[in-house]
Amino acid sequence: MSSRTIxxxxxxxxxxxxxxxxxxxxxxxxxxxxxxxxxxxxxxxNEELVNRGEEPIAFEHDCREGICGTCGIVINGMAHGPQxxxxxxxxxxxxxxxxxxxxxxxxxxxxxPVLKDLAVDRAAFDRIMAAGGYNxxxxxxxxxxxxxxxxxxxxxxxxDAATCIGCGACVAACPNASxxxxxxxxxxxxxxxPQGQPEATKRAKRMVDQMDIEGFGACTNTLECEAACPKExxxxxxxxxxRLYLKAALISDET
Amino acid sequence: MNWxxxxxSSTIGKKVLxxxxxxALVGFLIAHLAGNxxxxxxxxxxxxxxxxxxxxALHEIPVLxxxxxxxxxxFVLHVGLVLQLWADxxxxxxxxxxxxxxKRPKGPVARLASGTMIVSGLVVLAFIPxxxxxxxxxxxxxxxxxxxxxxxxxxxxxxxxxxxxxxxIVASLLIGWHLFHxxxxxxxxxxxxxxxxxxxxxxxxxxxxxxxxxxxxxxPLAILLxxxxxxxx
Numbered sequence: 001m002s003s004r005t006i007x008x009x010x011x012x013x014x015x016x017x018x019x020x021x022x023x024x025x026x027x028x029x030x031x032x033x034x035x036x037x038x039x040x041x042x043x044x045x046n047e048e049l050v051n052r053g054e055e056p057i058a059f060e061h062d063c064r065e066g067i068c069g070t071c072g073i074v075i076n077g078m079a080h081g082p083q084x085x086x087x088x089x090x091x092x093x094x095x096x097x098x099x100x101x102x103x104x105x106x107x108x109x110x111x112x113p114v115l116k117d118l119a120v121d122r123a124a125f126d127r128i129m130a131a132g133g134y135n136x137x138x139x140x141x142x143x144x145x146x147x148x149x150x151x152x153x154x155x156x157x158x159x160d161a162a163t164c165i166g167c168g169a170c171v172a173a174c175p176n177a178s179x180x181x182x183x184x185x186x187x188x189x190x191x192x193x194p195q196g197q198p199e200a201t202k203r204a205k206r207m208v209d210q211m212d213i214e215g216f217g218a219c220t221n222t223l224e225c226e227a228a229c230p231k232e233x234x235x236x237x238x239x240x241x242x243r244l245y246l247k248a249a250l251i252s253d254e255t
Numbered sequence: 256m257n258w259x260x261x262x263x264s265s266t267i268g269k270k271v272l273x274x275x276x277x278x279a280l281v282g283f284l285i286a287h288l289a290g291n292x293x294x295x296x297x298x299x300x301x302x303x304x305x306x307x308x309x310x311x312a313l314h315e316i317p318v319l320x321x322x323x324x325x326x327x328x329x330f331v332l333h334v335g336l337v338l339q340l341w342a343d344x345x346x347x348x349x350x351x352x353x354x355x356x357x358k359r360p361k362g363p364v365a366r367l368a369s370g371t372m373i374v375s376g377l378v379v380l381a382f383i384p385x386x387x388x389x390x391x392x393x394x395x396x397x398x399x400x401x402x403x404x405x406x407x408x409x410x411x412x413x414x415x416x417x418x419x420x421x422x423x424i425v426a427s428l429l430i431g432w433h434l435f436h437x438x439x440x441x442x443x444x445x446x447x448x449x450x451x452x453x454x455x456x457x458x459x460x461x462x463x464x465x466x467x468x469x470x471x472x473x474x475p476l477a478i479l480l481x482x483x484x485x486x487x488x
Contacts (some may be wrong), residue, residue, distance in 0.1 A: 222359075222369045242445070246262075
Protein backbone atom coordinates (compact mmCIF):
# COMPACT_ATOMS: atom_id res chain seq x y z
CA MET A 1 0.00 0.00 0.00
CA SER A 2 1.48 3.29 -1.03
CA SER A 3 1.57 6.09 1.45
CA ARG A 4 0.41 9.58 0.50
CA THR A 5 0.46 12.86 2.33
CA ILE A 6 -2.50 15.17 2.85
CA UNK A 7 -2.97 18.72 4.12
CA UNK A 8 -5.70 19.49 6.63
CA UNK A 9 -7.11 22.51 8.41
CA UNK A 10 -7.86 21.93 12.10
CA UNK A 11 -10.32 23.92 14.21
CA UNK A 12 -9.24 22.98 17.71
CA UNK A 13 -10.94 23.77 21.02
CA UNK A 14 -8.39 25.60 23.18
CA UNK A 15 -9.14 26.15 26.85
CA UNK A 16 -6.39 27.00 29.32
CA UNK A 17 -8.08 25.74 32.49
CA UNK A 18 -11.42 24.31 33.74
CA UNK A 19 -12.76 27.66 34.90
CA UNK A 20 -11.80 29.69 31.84
CA UNK A 21 -13.83 30.06 28.67
CA UNK A 22 -12.55 28.18 25.64
CA UNK A 23 -12.49 29.08 21.96
CA UNK A 24 -11.65 27.53 18.61
CA UNK A 25 -8.22 28.15 17.05
CA UNK A 26 -7.22 27.31 13.51
CA UNK A 27 -4.11 25.29 12.67
CA UNK A 28 -2.74 23.90 9.42
CA UNK A 29 -1.61 20.28 9.46
CA UNK A 30 0.71 19.98 6.46
CA UNK A 31 2.22 16.89 4.80
CA UNK A 32 0.43 14.42 7.03
CA UNK A 33 1.11 10.81 6.07
CA UNK A 34 -2.09 8.85 5.44
CA UNK A 35 -0.44 6.04 7.40
CA UNK A 36 -0.19 8.24 10.50
CA UNK A 37 -2.68 7.78 13.31
CA UNK A 38 -4.82 10.71 14.38
CA UNK A 39 -2.71 11.25 17.48
CA UNK A 40 0.52 11.10 15.45
CA UNK A 41 -0.94 13.86 13.27
CA UNK A 42 -1.59 15.90 16.44
CA UNK A 43 1.97 15.15 17.62
CA UNK A 44 3.23 16.59 14.34
CA UNK A 45 1.13 19.74 14.77
CA ASN A 46 2.27 20.07 18.39
CA GLU A 47 5.91 19.74 17.39
CA GLU A 48 5.52 22.72 15.09
CA LEU A 49 3.69 24.67 17.81
CA VAL A 50 6.51 23.98 20.27
CA ASN A 51 9.11 24.98 17.68
CA ARG A 52 7.25 28.26 17.21
CA GLY A 53 7.20 28.76 20.99
CA GLU A 54 3.43 28.25 21.26
CA GLU A 55 1.51 26.14 23.76
CA PRO A 56 0.92 22.63 22.34
CA ILE A 57 -2.62 21.22 22.12
CA ALA A 58 -3.38 19.14 25.21
CA PHE A 59 -4.99 15.75 24.56
CA GLU A 60 -5.02 12.51 26.50
CA HIS A 61 -3.34 9.32 25.32
CA ASP A 62 -1.59 6.32 26.73
CA CYS A 63 -1.39 2.92 25.03
CA ARG A 64 -2.16 4.08 21.47
CA GLU A 65 -3.32 0.54 20.79
CA GLY A 66 -7.04 1.09 21.33
CA ILE A 67 -7.20 -0.80 24.62
CA CYS A 68 -6.62 1.63 27.47
CA GLY A 69 -9.52 4.05 26.99
CA THR A 70 -7.45 7.18 27.65
CA CYS A 71 -7.76 8.96 24.32
CA GLY A 72 -10.91 10.50 22.97
CA ILE A 73 -11.68 13.49 20.78
CA VAL A 74 -14.93 14.54 19.12
CA ILE A 75 -13.93 14.89 15.46
CA ASN A 76 -16.46 16.66 13.24
CA GLY A 77 -19.18 15.96 15.79
CA MET A 78 -18.38 12.24 16.11
CA ALA A 79 -16.81 10.71 19.20
CA HIS A 80 -13.52 9.05 18.14
CA GLY A 81 -14.12 10.29 14.57
CA PRO A 82 -16.01 8.83 11.64
CA GLN A 83 -14.79 5.21 11.73
CA UNK A 84 -16.88 2.66 13.63
CA UNK A 85 -15.43 0.48 16.38
CA UNK A 86 -12.26 2.55 16.69
CA UNK A 87 -10.60 4.72 19.30
CA UNK A 88 -9.04 8.05 18.29
CA UNK A 89 -5.54 6.55 18.54
CA UNK A 90 -6.42 3.76 16.12
CA UNK A 91 -8.07 6.13 13.66
CA UNK A 92 -5.77 6.65 10.71
CA UNK A 93 -5.41 9.66 8.48
CA UNK A 94 -6.37 7.66 5.40
CA UNK A 95 -9.95 8.15 6.62
CA UNK A 96 -9.71 11.82 5.66
CA UNK A 97 -9.50 13.68 2.36
CA UNK A 98 -6.83 16.13 1.32
CA UNK A 99 -7.90 19.71 2.08
CA UNK A 100 -10.56 18.72 4.62
CA UNK A 101 -11.33 20.90 7.64
CA UNK A 102 -11.66 18.99 10.91
CA UNK A 103 -13.30 20.37 14.04
CA UNK A 104 -11.77 18.92 17.22
CA UNK A 105 -13.71 19.22 20.48
CA UNK A 106 -13.40 17.63 23.90
CA UNK A 107 -16.09 15.27 25.30
CA UNK A 108 -18.79 17.67 26.46
CA UNK A 109 -20.68 16.67 29.59
CA UNK A 110 -21.28 18.13 33.02
CA UNK A 111 -19.84 14.92 34.44
CA UNK A 112 -16.64 15.38 32.42
CA PRO A 113 -15.33 18.91 33.07
CA VAL A 114 -12.71 20.10 30.58
CA LEU A 115 -9.25 20.21 32.16
CA LYS A 116 -7.39 21.74 29.25
CA ASP A 117 -8.04 21.91 25.50
CA LEU A 118 -9.17 18.39 24.48
CA ALA A 119 -8.52 16.71 27.85
CA VAL A 120 -11.43 16.13 30.22
CA ASP A 121 -11.62 14.89 33.79
CA ARG A 122 -13.23 11.43 33.79
CA ALA A 123 -12.85 10.76 37.51
CA ALA A 124 -16.64 10.44 37.65
CA PHE A 125 -16.25 7.00 36.03
CA ASP A 126 -13.74 6.01 38.73
CA ARG A 127 -16.20 7.03 41.43
CA ILE A 128 -18.96 5.00 39.76
CA MET A 129 -16.62 1.98 39.71
CA ALA A 130 -15.67 2.55 43.34
CA ALA A 131 -19.36 2.62 44.26
CA GLY A 132 -19.88 -1.00 43.26
CA GLY A 133 -18.09 -2.14 40.12
CA TYR A 134 -16.43 -5.13 41.74
CA ASN A 135 -17.09 -8.44 43.48
CA UNK A 136 -16.69 -8.27 47.23
CA UNK A 137 -18.15 -11.56 48.46
CA UNK A 138 -15.55 -13.92 49.80
CA UNK A 139 -15.52 -16.89 47.47
CA UNK A 140 -12.64 -18.74 49.10
CA UNK A 141 -9.68 -20.16 47.25
CA UNK A 142 -9.50 -20.47 43.49
CA UNK A 143 -11.86 -23.33 42.59
CA UNK A 144 -10.78 -26.41 40.67
CA UNK A 145 -10.93 -26.00 36.93
CA UNK A 146 -14.41 -26.64 35.49
CA UNK A 147 -16.07 -26.85 38.91
CA UNK A 148 -18.14 -23.79 37.99
CA UNK A 149 -19.49 -24.41 34.52
CA UNK A 150 -19.91 -21.39 32.26
CA UNK A 151 -21.13 -22.03 28.74
CA UNK A 152 -19.28 -20.64 25.76
CA UNK A 153 -22.20 -18.31 24.86
CA UNK A 154 -22.47 -16.89 28.39
CA UNK A 155 -18.71 -16.40 28.61
CA UNK A 156 -18.48 -14.57 25.31
CA UNK A 157 -21.57 -12.50 26.11
CA UNK A 158 -19.99 -11.39 29.40
CA UNK A 159 -16.76 -10.70 27.55
CA ASP A 160 -18.57 -8.48 25.02
CA ALA A 161 -19.60 -6.21 27.91
CA ALA A 162 -16.23 -6.54 29.63
CA THR A 163 -14.47 -5.09 26.59
CA CYS A 164 -15.58 -1.62 27.77
CA ILE A 165 -12.43 0.48 28.16
CA GLY A 166 -14.20 3.33 29.96
CA CYS A 167 -13.24 5.92 27.35
CA GLY A 168 -16.48 7.88 27.76
CA ALA A 169 -17.42 8.02 24.07
CA CYS A 170 -20.95 6.88 25.05
CA VAL A 171 -21.34 9.99 27.21
CA ALA A 172 -19.83 12.19 24.51
CA ALA A 173 -22.15 10.86 21.80
CA CYS A 174 -25.37 10.80 23.87
CA PRO A 175 -27.57 13.88 23.37
CA ASN A 176 -28.27 13.68 27.12
CA ALA A 177 -24.66 13.02 28.17
CA SER A 178 -25.91 9.81 29.73
CA UNK A 179 -23.38 7.34 31.10
CA UNK A 180 -25.81 4.41 30.87
CA UNK A 181 -23.82 2.34 28.36
CA UNK A 182 -20.65 2.53 30.46
CA UNK A 183 -22.44 1.69 33.71
CA UNK A 184 -24.53 -1.00 32.00
CA UNK A 185 -21.43 -2.68 30.54
CA UNK A 186 -19.78 -2.76 33.97
CA UNK A 187 -22.94 -3.94 35.74
CA UNK A 188 -23.66 -6.42 32.96
CA UNK A 189 -20.40 -8.28 32.54
CA UNK A 190 -20.21 -9.11 36.23
CA UNK A 191 -23.91 -9.98 36.49
CA UNK A 192 -23.60 -12.42 33.57
CA UNK A 193 -21.01 -14.61 35.28
CA PRO A 194 -21.69 -16.81 38.33
CA GLN A 195 -19.07 -15.07 40.47
CA GLY A 196 -20.79 -11.70 40.04
CA GLN A 197 -24.35 -12.85 40.52
CA PRO A 198 -24.61 -12.76 44.36
CA GLU A 199 -24.16 -8.96 44.27
CA ALA A 200 -25.75 -8.28 40.87
CA THR A 201 -28.71 -6.20 42.06
CA LYS A 202 -26.89 -4.39 44.85
CA ARG A 203 -24.10 -3.49 42.42
CA ALA A 204 -26.57 -2.11 39.87
CA LYS A 205 -28.26 0.02 42.53
CA ARG A 206 -25.03 1.47 43.90
CA MET A 207 -23.51 2.24 40.52
CA VAL A 208 -26.70 3.83 39.16
CA ASP A 209 -27.07 5.93 42.30
CA GLN A 210 -23.49 7.19 41.90
CA MET A 211 -24.09 7.81 38.16
CA ASP A 212 -27.02 10.07 39.11
CA ILE A 213 -24.92 11.90 41.72
CA GLU A 214 -22.29 12.63 39.06
CA GLY A 215 -24.91 14.47 37.00
CA PHE A 216 -25.09 12.29 33.88
CA GLY A 217 -28.35 12.37 31.93
CA ALA A 218 -31.08 9.79 31.41
CA CYS A 219 -31.35 7.33 28.52
CA THR A 220 -33.74 8.28 25.71
CA ASN A 221 -32.83 5.25 23.57
CA THR A 222 -31.33 7.20 20.69
CA LEU A 223 -28.70 4.39 20.39
CA GLU A 224 -26.00 6.99 19.64
CA CYS A 225 -23.81 5.43 22.34
CA GLU A 226 -23.51 1.98 20.79
CA ALA A 227 -22.75 3.56 17.40
CA ALA A 228 -19.91 5.59 18.93
CA CYS A 229 -18.56 2.87 21.23
CA PRO A 230 -15.08 1.81 20.05
CA LYS A 231 -15.81 -1.66 21.42
CA GLU A 232 -19.30 -1.75 19.83
CA UNK A 233 -21.01 -2.69 23.07
CA UNK A 234 -24.74 -3.27 22.60
CA UNK A 235 -27.40 -1.12 24.25
CA UNK A 236 -29.07 -4.39 25.31
CA UNK A 237 -26.89 -4.10 28.44
CA UNK A 238 -28.80 -0.95 29.39
CA UNK A 239 -32.01 -2.98 29.48
CA UNK A 240 -30.30 -5.58 31.65
CA UNK A 241 -29.11 -2.84 34.01
CA UNK A 242 -32.64 -1.37 34.17
CA ARG A 243 -34.00 -4.80 35.13
CA LEU A 244 -31.33 -5.31 37.80
CA TYR A 245 -31.86 -1.79 39.15
CA LEU A 246 -35.64 -2.28 39.39
CA LYS A 247 -35.11 -5.65 41.03
CA ALA A 248 -32.78 -4.07 43.61
CA ALA A 249 -35.07 -1.13 44.20
CA LEU A 250 -38.47 -2.81 44.25
CA ILE A 251 -38.01 -6.50 45.03
CA SER A 252 -34.96 -6.87 47.27
CA ASP A 253 -35.58 -6.85 51.03
CA GLU A 254 -33.10 -4.03 51.63
CA THR A 255 -34.97 -0.92 52.75
CA MET B 256 -36.41 9.62 51.12
CA ASN B 257 -37.92 6.19 51.38
CA TRP B 258 -37.20 3.43 48.88
CA UNK B 259 -40.20 4.24 46.73
CA UNK B 260 -39.57 7.93 46.14
CA UNK B 261 -35.85 7.25 45.85
CA UNK B 262 -36.43 4.68 43.11
CA UNK B 263 -38.73 6.86 41.09
CA SER B 264 -36.61 9.97 41.38
CA SER B 265 -33.58 8.19 39.86
CA THR B 266 -32.92 8.57 36.12
CA ILE B 267 -33.94 4.95 35.50
CA GLY B 268 -37.00 5.14 37.76
CA LYS B 269 -38.27 8.32 36.10
CA LYS B 270 -37.84 6.81 32.65
CA VAL B 271 -39.72 3.68 33.75
CA LEU B 272 -42.65 5.84 34.88
CA UNK B 273 -42.55 7.86 31.65
CA UNK B 274 -42.57 4.59 29.69
CA UNK B 275 -45.40 2.96 31.66
CA UNK B 276 -47.63 6.05 31.56
CA UNK B 277 -46.79 6.51 27.87
CA UNK B 278 -47.75 2.94 27.05
CA ALA B 279 -50.98 3.32 29.04
CA LEU B 280 -51.76 6.45 27.00
CA VAL B 281 -51.08 4.49 23.79
CA GLY B 282 -53.65 1.96 25.00
CA PHE B 283 -56.11 4.81 25.50
CA LEU B 284 -55.38 6.15 22.01
CA ILE B 285 -56.13 2.76 20.43
CA ALA B 286 -59.54 2.63 22.14
CA HIS B 287 -60.14 6.31 21.31
CA LEU B 288 -59.36 5.77 17.63
CA ALA B 289 -61.56 2.69 17.45
CA GLY B 290 -64.44 4.78 18.81
CA ASN B 291 -63.68 7.70 16.49
CA UNK B 292 -63.62 5.57 13.35
CA UNK B 293 -67.23 4.58 14.04
CA UNK B 294 -68.10 8.03 12.62
CA UNK B 295 -67.67 6.31 9.24
CA UNK B 296 -70.10 3.52 10.23
CA UNK B 297 -73.88 3.72 10.13
CA UNK B 298 -75.80 3.79 13.40
CA UNK B 299 -77.59 0.63 14.44
CA UNK B 300 -80.02 2.57 16.63
CA UNK B 301 -81.34 5.24 14.29
CA UNK B 302 -78.77 7.89 15.22
CA UNK B 303 -76.64 9.83 12.74
CA UNK B 304 -73.52 7.61 12.87
CA UNK B 305 -72.05 4.63 14.71
CA UNK B 306 -69.97 7.09 16.76
CA UNK B 307 -73.16 8.35 18.43
CA UNK B 308 -74.14 4.80 19.45
CA UNK B 309 -70.63 4.35 20.85
CA UNK B 310 -70.78 7.67 22.75
CA UNK B 311 -74.07 6.70 24.37
CA ALA B 312 -72.80 3.24 25.31
CA LEU B 313 -69.57 4.75 26.68
CA HIS B 314 -71.39 7.21 28.91
CA GLU B 315 -73.50 4.44 30.39
CA ILE B 316 -70.39 2.86 31.93
CA PRO B 317 -70.63 3.73 35.64
CA VAL B 318 -66.85 3.77 36.29
CA LEU B 319 -66.14 6.16 33.40
CA UNK B 320 -65.25 9.13 35.68
CA UNK B 321 -62.73 6.89 37.44
CA UNK B 322 -61.15 5.93 34.11
CA UNK B 323 -61.03 9.61 33.17
CA UNK B 324 -59.31 10.44 36.43
CA UNK B 325 -56.77 7.69 35.73
CA UNK B 326 -56.16 9.15 32.31
CA UNK B 327 -55.51 12.59 33.79
CA UNK B 328 -53.11 11.15 36.38
CA UNK B 329 -51.16 9.21 33.72
CA PHE B 330 -51.04 12.25 31.49
CA VAL B 331 -49.88 14.65 34.19
CA LEU B 332 -47.22 12.17 35.37
CA HIS B 333 -45.98 11.60 31.82
CA VAL B 334 -45.73 15.31 30.98
CA GLY B 335 -44.37 16.36 34.37
CA LEU B 336 -41.61 13.74 34.43
CA VAL B 337 -40.68 14.32 30.79
CA LEU B 338 -40.25 18.06 31.35
CA GLN B 339 -38.11 17.36 34.40
CA LEU B 340 -35.98 14.81 32.50
CA TRP B 341 -35.66 17.16 29.56
CA ALA B 342 -34.29 19.92 31.81
CA ASP B 343 -31.97 17.46 33.62
CA UNK B 344 -30.67 16.05 30.33
CA UNK B 345 -29.90 19.50 28.97
CA UNK B 346 -28.08 20.35 32.17
CA UNK B 347 -26.12 17.06 31.93
CA UNK B 348 -24.92 17.91 28.43
CA UNK B 349 -23.47 21.22 29.57
CA UNK B 350 -22.27 23.01 26.45
CA UNK B 351 -23.29 21.95 22.97
CA UNK B 352 -20.95 20.77 20.24
CA UNK B 353 -19.95 23.19 17.48
CA UNK B 354 -20.40 20.36 14.99
CA UNK B 355 -23.15 17.81 15.56
CA UNK B 356 -23.14 14.47 13.75
CA UNK B 357 -24.25 10.90 14.31
CA LYS B 358 -22.45 7.59 13.90
CA ARG B 359 -25.74 5.69 13.90
CA PRO B 360 -26.14 3.52 10.84
CA LYS B 361 -29.95 3.66 11.11
CA GLY B 362 -30.11 7.03 9.45
CA PRO B 363 -31.59 10.44 9.95
CA VAL B 364 -35.31 9.59 10.36
CA ALA B 365 -34.92 7.75 13.66
CA ARG B 366 -32.53 10.45 14.84
CA LEU B 367 -34.98 13.21 13.96
CA ALA B 368 -37.85 11.37 15.67
CA SER B 369 -35.93 10.89 18.92
CA GLY B 370 -34.53 14.42 18.75
CA THR B 371 -37.93 16.05 18.34
CA MET B 372 -39.86 14.17 21.04
CA ILE B 373 -40.14 17.33 23.12
CA VAL B 374 -41.48 19.34 20.15
CA SER B 375 -44.06 16.76 19.06
CA GLY B 376 -45.03 16.26 22.70
CA LEU B 377 -45.51 19.97 23.36
CA VAL B 378 -47.67 20.45 20.24
CA VAL B 379 -49.87 17.54 21.35
CA LEU B 380 -49.93 19.07 24.84
CA ALA B 381 -51.20 22.35 23.36
CA PHE B 382 -53.78 20.44 21.31
CA ILE B 383 -55.37 18.63 24.23
CA PRO B 384 -57.00 21.61 26.06
CA UNK B 385 -58.51 22.72 22.73
CA UNK B 386 -59.72 19.19 22.04
CA UNK B 387 -61.33 18.84 25.47
CA UNK B 388 -62.93 22.26 25.10
CA UNK B 389 -64.25 21.41 21.62
CA UNK B 390 -65.95 18.12 22.37
CA UNK B 391 -66.40 18.04 26.11
CA UNK B 392 -66.58 21.40 27.85
CA UNK B 393 -68.11 23.49 25.06
CA UNK B 394 -70.69 20.81 24.50
CA UNK B 395 -71.97 20.97 28.06
CA UNK B 396 -71.75 24.77 28.06
CA UNK B 397 -73.83 25.17 24.91
CA UNK B 398 -76.26 22.36 25.49
CA UNK B 399 -76.08 21.94 29.27
CA UNK B 400 -74.90 18.81 31.06
CA UNK B 401 -76.26 15.67 29.47
CA UNK B 402 -76.53 17.42 26.12
CA UNK B 403 -78.78 15.74 23.65
CA UNK B 404 -77.03 16.91 20.49
CA UNK B 405 -75.22 14.01 18.93
CA UNK B 406 -71.44 14.07 19.09
CA UNK B 407 -70.87 13.28 15.42
CA UNK B 408 -72.80 16.39 14.35
CA UNK B 409 -70.69 18.50 16.70
CA UNK B 410 -67.47 16.92 15.35
CA UNK B 411 -68.43 17.60 11.76
CA UNK B 412 -69.53 21.15 12.53
CA UNK B 413 -66.35 21.97 14.48
CA UNK B 414 -63.82 20.41 12.12
CA UNK B 415 -65.31 21.78 8.91
CA UNK B 416 -63.37 25.01 9.62
CA UNK B 417 -60.12 24.62 7.64
CA UNK B 418 -57.99 26.17 10.38
CA UNK B 419 -59.52 24.04 13.12
CA UNK B 420 -59.57 20.85 11.06
CA UNK B 421 -56.04 21.57 9.84
CA UNK B 422 -54.71 21.81 13.39
CA UNK B 423 -56.40 18.50 14.22
CA ILE B 424 -54.62 16.90 11.25
CA VAL B 425 -51.26 18.33 12.33
CA ALA B 426 -51.80 17.13 15.91
CA SER B 427 -52.80 13.65 14.68
CA LEU B 428 -49.69 13.32 12.54
CA LEU B 429 -47.48 14.62 15.36
CA ILE B 430 -48.83 12.10 17.85
CA GLY B 431 -47.86 9.40 15.36
CA TRP B 432 -44.42 10.97 14.99
CA HIS B 433 -44.10 11.05 18.81
CA LEU B 434 -44.98 7.34 19.02
CA PHE B 435 -42.66 6.42 16.14
CA HIS B 436 -39.83 6.76 18.66
CA UNK B 437 -41.98 6.51 21.78
CA UNK B 438 -43.30 2.97 21.56
CA UNK B 439 -40.07 1.05 21.08
CA UNK B 440 -38.20 3.42 23.39
CA UNK B 441 -40.75 2.82 26.17
CA UNK B 442 -40.36 -0.95 25.83
CA UNK B 443 -36.59 -0.53 26.18
CA UNK B 444 -36.96 1.79 29.17
CA UNK B 445 -38.90 -0.79 31.15
CA UNK B 446 -35.94 -3.11 30.65
CA UNK B 447 -37.11 -5.35 27.85
CA UNK B 448 -34.67 -6.47 25.21
CA UNK B 449 -34.64 -9.72 23.33
CA UNK B 450 -32.81 -10.59 20.11
CA UNK B 451 -35.98 -12.19 18.70
CA UNK B 452 -38.65 -9.79 19.91
CA UNK B 453 -36.97 -6.35 19.94
CA UNK B 454 -36.86 -6.08 16.11
CA UNK B 455 -40.54 -7.18 15.98
CA UNK B 456 -41.49 -4.64 18.65
CA UNK B 457 -39.78 -1.90 16.63
CA UNK B 458 -41.73 -2.81 13.49
CA UNK B 459 -45.04 -3.17 15.35
CA UNK B 460 -44.36 0.18 17.05
CA UNK B 461 -43.75 1.89 13.71
CA UNK B 462 -46.89 0.32 12.20
CA UNK B 463 -49.02 1.25 15.21
CA UNK B 464 -47.78 4.85 15.23
CA UNK B 465 -48.53 5.18 11.51
CA UNK B 466 -51.97 3.62 11.98
CA UNK B 467 -52.83 6.01 14.83
CA UNK B 468 -51.60 9.05 12.88
CA UNK B 469 -53.49 8.16 9.70
CA UNK B 470 -56.56 6.99 11.61
CA UNK B 471 -56.95 10.15 13.68
CA UNK B 472 -56.12 12.42 10.74
CA UNK B 473 -58.62 10.66 8.47
CA UNK B 474 -61.61 12.16 10.30
CA PRO B 475 -60.82 15.90 9.97
CA LEU B 476 -59.52 15.17 6.48
CA ALA B 477 -62.76 13.46 5.44
CA ILE B 478 -64.75 16.34 6.91
CA LEU B 479 -62.65 18.98 5.14
CA LEU B 480 -63.00 17.08 1.86
CA UNK B 481 -66.76 16.97 2.35
CA UNK B 482 -66.93 13.19 2.59
CA UNK B 483 -68.67 13.42 5.97
CA UNK B 484 -71.64 15.74 6.31
CA UNK B 485 -73.87 16.57 9.26
CA UNK B 486 -77.04 14.52 9.36
CA UNK B 487 -75.60 11.21 8.22
CA UNK B 488 -73.01 9.88 5.82
